[in-house]
Amino acid sequence: MKSISCLFFLVLILAIWPRRILTHDVGDNKSNVPDDVITEACAKTPYKDLCISSIKDDDESPRSSDLHDVARIAVKIAWINASDAQYEMKKMLNTTSVSSIQHCLMDCDATYDDAVANLEESASAFDSKGYGDIVAWVAASMVDPQTCEDYFKDIPGYTSPVTSMNNVVVQLCSNALALTKLVADGQN
Ligand SMILES: *[C@@H]1O[C@H](CO)[C@@H](O)[C@H](O)[C@H]1NC(C)=O
Ligand SMILES: *[C@@H]1O[C@H](CO)[C@@H](O)[C@H](O)[C@H]1NC(C)=O
Ligand SMILES: *[C@@H]1O[C@H](CO)[C@@H](O)[C@H](O)[C@H]1NC(C)=O
Numbered sequence: 001m002k003s004i005s006c007l008f009f010l011v012l013i014l015a016i017w018p019r020r021i022l023t024h025d026v027g028d029n030k031s032n033v034p035d036d037v038i039t040e041a042c043a044k045t046p047y048k049d050l051c052i053s054s055i056k057d058d059d060e061s062p063r064s065s066d067l068h069d070v071a072r073i074a075v076k077i078a079w080i081n082a083s084d085a086q087y088e089m090k091k092m093l094n095t096t097s098v099s100s101i102q103h104c105l106m107d108c109d110a111t112y113d114d115a116v117a118n119l120e121e122s123a124s125a126f127d128s129k130g131y132g133d134i135v136a137w138v139a140a141s142m143v144d145p146q147t148c149e150d151y152f153k154d155i156p157g158y159t160s161p162v163t164s165m166n167n168v169v170v171q172l173c174s175n176a177l178a179l180t181k182l183v184a185d186g187q188n
Pocket of ligand 2: 088
């Protein structure tokens with residue numbers, strides 16, 4: 001009888017213990033938690049300041065209390081930024097009359113179709129925790145802005161008008177990639 005009640009308490013303690021740690025971690029001041037999680041996670045990304053500022057600025061940020069959410073939001077931000085960049089390129093295409101630039105912008109537009117689709121798919125794959133796919137797709141998306149940049153290198157004496165946009169997309173993707181790898185590692 002004694003050993004049964006001991007076992008019962010042991011099971012009870014084991015069942016309660018992780019949750020106690022969790023609720024303790026969440027703490028008394030809930031408003032501070034997301035910021036801490038974001039800062040800690042972003043410290044492990046290549047572009048820390050951009051990581052922190054972009055995620056904190058996001059509408060969903062207050063609800064991001066774990067690493068999974070931080071990574072998901074980072075991928076979503078990269079997706080939105082890539083699609084903004086593509087839209088800017090389409091606008092430039094409408095206003096430029098230099099045919100070599102038009103060709104580059106058209107090629108960039110096609111290349112960005114791929115990046116935007118991969119990032120969109122990645123953002124939704126967080127629901128099923130398909131981290132392996134997300135890592136592969138985000139890594140592939142990072143190549144597209146660099147490919148776009150390369151098109152302009154073929155025009156002698158011309159500087160790419162889209163360098164800064166391409167750079168931001170690459171940086172947001174490398175941050176998103178680092179965060180997704182962190183979540184994936186935590187799962188193993
Ligand atoms: C929670 O954090 C905010 C912002 O840092 C602070 O102003 C507030 O006093 C804190 N509240 C408690 C209960 O610690
Ligand atoms: C996202 O994209 C736009 C347009 O390319 C840019 O102005 C903005 O600074 C970018 N950065 C972030 C963090 O969203
Ligand atoms: C480009 O021009 C076309 C035709 O005038 C227009 O329909 C389209 O909305 C424009 N695209 C952008 C991104 O401004």
